[in-house]
Structure formats: C-alpha cells, structure tokens
Amino acid sequence: MSLQPRAPRPRPAAARARTWAAALHPRVWSPTLVALAVAAAVWSWVARRSPYVLPAPGSVVEQLAGDPGLYLVNAWATLSEALLGLAAGAAAAFAVAVAVSESVLLRRAVMPLAVVLNVTPVVAIAPALVVAFGFGILPKVVVAALTTFFPVLMNTATGLRSVPREVLQVFRTVHASRWDVLVRLRFPSALPFVFAALRVVFPLSLVGAIVAEFSAAGATAGLGTIIKVAAANSQLDRVFASIGCLALMGALLLLVVTTVERRVLSWHSSQAR
Amino acid sequence: MVEQRADGDEQAFVAVRDACKVYDDGPRHVTALHHVDLEVPRGRFVSVIGPSGCGKSTLLRLVAGLEEPDSGEVRICGRTPAHAAERKMVGFVPQTPALLPWLDVLGNVRVLEKVNRAARRRGPEPSRAAPERCDLAGDPVALLRRLGLGEVLHRRPGQLSGGMQQRTAIARAFALQPQVLLMDEPFSALDEFTREAAQLQLLDVWQELRTTVVFVTHSITEAVLLSDTVVVMAAGPGRVAGTVDVLLDRPRRSGLLDSAALHEHEHRVRELLSSAWHAGAGAGR
Numbered sequence: 212m213s214l215q216p217r218a219p220r221p222r223p224a225a226a227r228a229r230t231w232a233a234a235l236h237p238r239v240w241s242p243t244l245v246a247l248a249v250a251a252a253v254w255s256w257v258a259r260r261s262p263y264v265l266p267a268p269g270s271v272v273e274q275l276a277g278d279p280g281l282y283l284v285n286a287w288a289t290l291s292e293a294l295l296g297l298a299a300g301a302a303a304a305f306a307v308a309v310a311v312s313e314s315v316l317l318r319r320a321v322m323p324l325a326v327v328l329n330v331t332p333v334v335a336i337a338p339a340l341v342v343a344f345g346f347g348i349l350p351k352v353v354v355a356a357l358t359t360f361f362p363v364l365m366n367t368a369t370g371l372r373s374v375p376r377e378v379l380q381v382f383r384t385v386h387a388s389r390w391d392v393l394v395r396l397r398f399p400s401a402l403p404f405v406f407a408a409l410r411v412v413f414p415l416s417l418v419g420a421i422v423a424e425f426s427a428a429g430a431t432a433g434l435g436t437i438i439k440v441a442a443a444n445s446q447l448d449r450v451f452a453s454i455g456c457l458a459l460m461g462a463l464l465l466l467v468v469t470t471v472e473r474r475v476l477s478w479h480s481s482q483a484r
Numbered sequence: 485m486v487e488q489r490a491d492g493d494e495q496a497f498v499a500v501r502d503a504c505k506v507y508d509d510g511p512r513h514v515t516a517l518h519h520v521d522l523e524v525p526r527g528r529f530v531s532v533i534g535p536s537g538c539g540k541s542t543l544l545r546l547v548a549g550l551e552e553p554d555s556g557e558v559r560i561c562g563r564t565p566a567h568a569a570e571r572k573m574v575g576f577v578p579q580t581p582a583l584l585p586w587l588d589v590l591g592n593v594r595v596l597e598k599v600n601r602a603a604r605r606r607g608p609e610p611s612r613a614a615p616e617r618c619d620l621a622g623d624p625v626a627l628l629r630r631l632g633l634g635e636v637l638h639r640r641p642g643q644l645s646g647g648m649q650q651r652t653a654i655a656r657a658f659a660l661q662p663q664v665l666l667m668d669e670p671f672s673a674l675d676e677f678t679r680e681a682a683q684l685q686l687l688d689v690w691q692e693l694r695t696t697v698v699f700v701t702h703s704i705t706e707a708v709l710l711s712d713t714v715v716v717m718a719a720g721p722g723r724v725a726g727t728v729d730v731l732l733d734r735p736r737r738s739g740l741l742d743s744a745a746l747h748e749h750e751h752r753v754r755e756l757l758s759s760a761w762h763a764g765a766g767a768g769r
Contacts, residue, residue: 377582384548384576385660386569387599395595399586478586478640 266447271455274448281437286456288432289424292348293416293464296355301412304360305405308367312397313389329361333419337426346431351423358419359412363405370404371397403479406472413468414461421457496523496559497696498547498664503556505542505722515721516542517553522698522715522724524664529690529697531707532715533753535761539722540700541668547698548576548666560664568663572596572603575657575695577667581649583641583656589648590637593624593656620692624659630692631655631685647678654686658693667699671706683709684738691735704757708749709736716753718760725760728752 233239251268258267275282307325311318333354340350374396382392424435434453441449476482500522507514516539524530532540545551546558549565560568568574583592620627628637631651641649650670657665671679683706690697690710701707707714711730718725730749732740740746 375580375582377578377580378584380548380550380578381576381582381596381656382599383550384569384574384666385572385596385600386566386603391599395599396584399584402586478642480642 263445263447266451270448271451274452275455282434282452282456285432285434285437285453286460289417289420289434289457290460292351292420292423292433293355295348296352296357296419297359297412297416299352300356300359300416301363301409303356304363305367308364308371308401309393312368312371313393325361325364328357333358334422337423340423341427346427348431350427351420351431351433354423355416355419358415362412362415363408366404366408367401370401373404374400403476403481406468406476409468410465410472413464417457417461417464497526497528497561498522498524498698499557499559500543500546501557501559503543503546503553503558505539505546505551505553517546518721518723519556520717520722520724524696524698524713526696527694528712529699529710530713530715531699531701531711532717533701533704533707534717534722534725534757535719536702537722538717538719540717542722543717544666544668544698544700547664548574570600570603572600572660573663575660575662575665577650577653577657577665577670579669579672581641581646581653583649583652585641588638588640589628589633589644589652589655590624592641592652593628593659596656596660620658620689621661624655627655627658627689628652630689632681645678647674647682650674651682651685654682654689658689658695662695665695665697667697669700669702672702679706680738680741686710687736704750704753705741705746708732708746708753709740714749714753716756716760718757718764720764725763726756728756 254265254268258265307321311321336357337350337354340353344350344353371393374392378396379392382396387395420433421435421438424431424433425439427436434457437453438450441447441453473482500520503517503520504515505517507516520539520543522530522532522543532543534540542551546553547560547565549558549569558565560573563571563573565574584595587595620630625634625637628634631654633648633651633655636644636648641652644652650673654667654670657667671682674682687710699707699710708728708730714728714730716725716727717723728749732745732749
C-alpha cells in the first residue's frame with residue numbers, strides 16, 4: 212500500500228511554452244498599451260495648449276533622433292557614475308550589515324550613524340561633496356553610493372536575522388560554527404531581502420548621480436548637466452529627451468534586477484507565478 | 485516482548501538527573517521541570533507524553549543542549565550535551581521541518597555533514613547500534629528511498645507536501661548517524677492519514693538503525709505504537725508521573741493499530757495521564 216502523498220509534477224517544456232503564450236495574450240499587455248496611449252494623448256493635448264510647459268512628443272523624438280550621439284555619450288556618463296556608486300554602496304552596505312548582525316557592539320555604534328546619514332537629504336550633501344572631491348566623477352559616485360547604502364544595509368541586516376529559530380536550533384545541535392551559520396543559513400536567507408533592496412536602489416542610484424551632476428552642472432558630462440543647462444536655456448525638448456533617456460535607463464536597470472532575481476530566487480515564494 | 489539488545493548494553497545512555505528548570509515570566513516564575521529524572525538505555529525508543537505545559541519539550545531541549553538546567557545534570561553517553569553536540573552525537577527533529585528552502589531534498593539531508601567537520605575526528609564512531617549489514621547508515625539516498633522520498637530527491641521543500649517535508653527532516657537527523665535522536669512532536673502538524681504513514685516509515689528505518697530515540701508527542705497512540713517505553717509527564721510543576729513499558733513485538737506494522745494489545749497499552753498510558761492530572765488538580769492547580 213502506498214501512503215505517499217502525490218508530489219507536484221515538474222514543469223516540462225510544454226508547460227513553459229504555455230506560460231509564455233499566456234504572457235503574450237492581449238489581456239496581459241493591452242491594459243499597458245491603452246494606458247500609454249491615453250498618457251500620450253493627454254500629453255499631446257496639454258502640449259498643444261501650453262507649448263512653454265510641455266513640448267510636443269514629436270519634437271522630443273526629433274530632438275533624440277537629431278543628435279543621438281549626444282544622448283548616448285551623456286547617458287553612458289550618468290549610467291557609469293550610477294553603477295559605480297551602486298557597486299560601492301551596496302558592497303559597503305552588505306559588509307556593514309554582516310558586521311552589525313554579528314556584533315551587538317558594532318550595531319549600537321554604527322546604526323545611529325547610518326540612520327543620520329539616511330535622514331540627511333542627499334540633495335544637501337551633494338554640493339558639499341563637489342567642493343570636497345572636485346568636478347570629476349568621484350562626487351557623483353559617492354552620492355550614488357550614499358543613496359544606495361541605507362536601503363541595502365537595512366534590508367540585508369533584517370534578512371540576516373530572518374533565519375527561523377528552529378533551523379538555528381538544528382544547526383546548534385551539531386555545533387555549527389558562526390561562519391557555517393553565516394554562510395549556509397544567514398546569507399541565503401537574506402537574499403530575498405537583498406533583492407528587494409536592489410530593486411529599489413538600482414533605479415535610485417540614477418537619482419543620486421543626477422543630483423550630483425546638478426550640483427556641478429556645466430563642468431562635466433551626464434544627462435543631469437544636459438537637463439540643467441537646457442532648462443536654463445528653455446530648451447524643453449532637450450530636457451524631455453534627457454528625461455526620456457533616464458526613464459528608459461531606470462526601467463532597464465529594474466529589468467536586469469528582476470531577471471537576475473528570478474533566477475537566483477527561484478526557490479522563494481515571491482517568485483511563484 | 486521488548487527485544488533485549490544483543491550486547492546487553494542497558495546502562496543509561498541518555499540520563500537526566502534531578503533536573504529543574506524555572507522560567508521567569510514577568511512577575512511570576514513558571515516551573516517547567518521540577519526534579520525530573522529520565523534514563524534511556526542505548527538503542528531504546530522512548531516517548532515522552534503529557535499535556536501542554538508539562539515540560540516535555542523543555543526536557544528535550546535540555547538533552548539537545550539548547551538550554552541548560554537550573555540544577556541537576558544531563559548526560560549523553562557520559563558527556564554533557566555541549567560535548568555531545570561538538571561530536572555531532574545528537575540528531576534533532578524539531579516540530580516544524582526546518583528545511584532550507586533553497587536546497588533540494590538531498591541537499592537538505594547532506595547539509596549537516598558539511599558543518600562542524602572536525603566532529604568526526606573528535607568524537608566516537610557514528611552510532612552503529614545495528615552495525616553489520618546495515619544499508620542505511622551513511623547512505624543518505626538509501627535513507628531517503630526507505631522513507632519514501634526516492635522520487636523527490638531533487639525537489640525543493642516548497643514543492644513537497646507537509647508529510648514529505650517532515651520525513652526529509654527525519655532523514656536529515658538519521659543521516660548524521662547520531663548516537664541519540666531527539667524528536668519534538670515531528671508529526672503533530674500532519675493529518676491522520678499522513679501521520680500514520682510517516683510513523684510506519686520511521687519505525688521501518690529505526691528497526692534497522694536502532695538509534696537511541698527520545699520522542700516527544702501529544703498522541704497516546706503514536707507513543708505506544710513507536711516506543712519501547714512511554715514516559716508520562718504531568719504539568720504544574722512539570723514532572724514525571726510514571727512510565728509504561730510497551731510490550732509489543734517488533735517489527736510493528738499498521739495492523740497493530742487495531743489490536744487489543746495496543747489499546748490496552750493506550751489505556752494504561754491514559755490512566756496514568758488522568759491520575760496525574762487529578763493529583764495535580766487536587767494539589768490546588
């Protein structure tokens with residue numbers, strides 16, 4: 212007599228194909244398309260009524276198509292600042308999170324500082340950093356790192372503490388070392404929290420880079436500089452073309468994170484479809 | 485009759501002597517264990533049963549070394565629980581499966597192998613209560629197959645039923661080849677049907693490995709079906725009210741569940757529980 216409960220079946224290729232077919236069904240993408248069309252219509256209407264507030268979508272596209280090199284070069288400048296800052300900020304936050312989760316003393320010392328850093332508006336810090344580090348790439352990277360640091364720190368610290376008590380008990384009964392608990396339990400348990408933070412800070416790092424560029428506008432490359440200078444000269448189409456580039460970059464960064472997350476966290480309930 | 489072990493090694497293998505444990509619960513103190521003694525001979529399956537709050541899980545945590553007694557002592561094979569843990573002599577199955585969701589079934593069973601690798605050098609040989617001809621000792625895959633998990637070796641816990649998860653947790657503990665296996669109500673969250681199947685599979689594996697087991701449970705039938713001895717505990721304060729030796733032949737099969745002999749043992753355990761309850765009530769509970 213078999214008393215075993217039936218196991219769920221693995222997903223064969225046919226099932227995966229069905230998932231794709233479902234994702235491409237009009238009821239999935241049509242609401243987004245309709246919303247975009249409505250937004251474009253509203254934009255065109257407002258642009259016609261007050262062209263000094265909002266440029267027509269057509270002129271923005273013209274602006275982009277007319278000088279794609281300008282936007283590519285400056286988008287790359289902003290993106291590299293953002294990504295460098297992101298890498299530095301996230302790595303530092305992760306290291307600090309591990310340190311504070313392992314030591315109460317460090318937690319008490321570091322966390323209040325981290326909170327103060329977080330509640331201080333980055334817009335206020337950026338000019339000071341430009342003064343300190345000059346007009347090069349460094350202040351932008353530092354600002355992007357600062358915007359990244361706190362969300363990653365808080366989420367990772369929470370994640371590292373999220374191992375269920377009974378799992379820790381099982382590991383204690385075999386005298387697992389702190390290192391084993393950290394590497395085999397705490398790191399993987401923290402991953403869903405880390406990715407939740409990354410989803411926020413990947414696009415946020417662009418905000419940090421742009422804010423820093425605003426503070427040193429005219430002296431350096433980057434979409435922030437273009438926006439600041441173009442706005443001062445009332446070149447609205449140029450401003451909106453840059454904004455469009457930034458929106459696209461943010462969306463792409465988010466797409467990268469969610470794609471990696473889906474692969475890495477395939478075991479986690481957040482990825483259940 | 486209870487089988488006597490061939491080597492006649494009947495000395496207390498797990499020994500709890502005069503253990504007391506009091507918890508501070510705000511203004512009042514809760515006496516979880518009041519001068520409790522427990523002796524488990526090598527290779528025996530002992531169940532601890534009692535109402536909620538009788539301290540049976542506390543007793544198990546003391547043996548597991550997860551808590552220290554306020555007074556009294558705990559010994560596993562003559563060592564303190566901390567020393568036993570260092571030598572990986574103890575397998576622990578908590579109430580929830582406590583599996584790692586990012587590892588598959590086999591990974592979960594093998595993960596404890598990879599921690600505290602120095603244990604085998606320090607400690608005694610792994611438990612070999614039934615050493616010769618034993619296919620299961622040291623072979624996690626064979627163990628999982630025997631527990632009915634052969635088809636799901638590479639599934640993750642999230643893809644398993646509750647019963648399968650709990651059997652994976654049991655396989656993980658057995659795979660350590662521990663001297664003592666401690667189980668804290670491992671089947672309490674399962675439905676009746678699944679629980680019976682899991683109990684029989686546990687018996688099947690234990691019959692071969694003969695690890696010393698301390699099994700905490702709420703279920704009288706489960707305690708009698710699985711054990712050589714049932715230790716009955718009473719609450720307020722937590723204490724041992726008596727023991728019932730289960731004189732049923734092994735190996736035990738599902739047919740036993742309907743037998744008069746099993747019911748008679750259940751009756752004796754129930755009477756002990758009941759009289760302990762009334763004695764406690766009379767003492768001003």
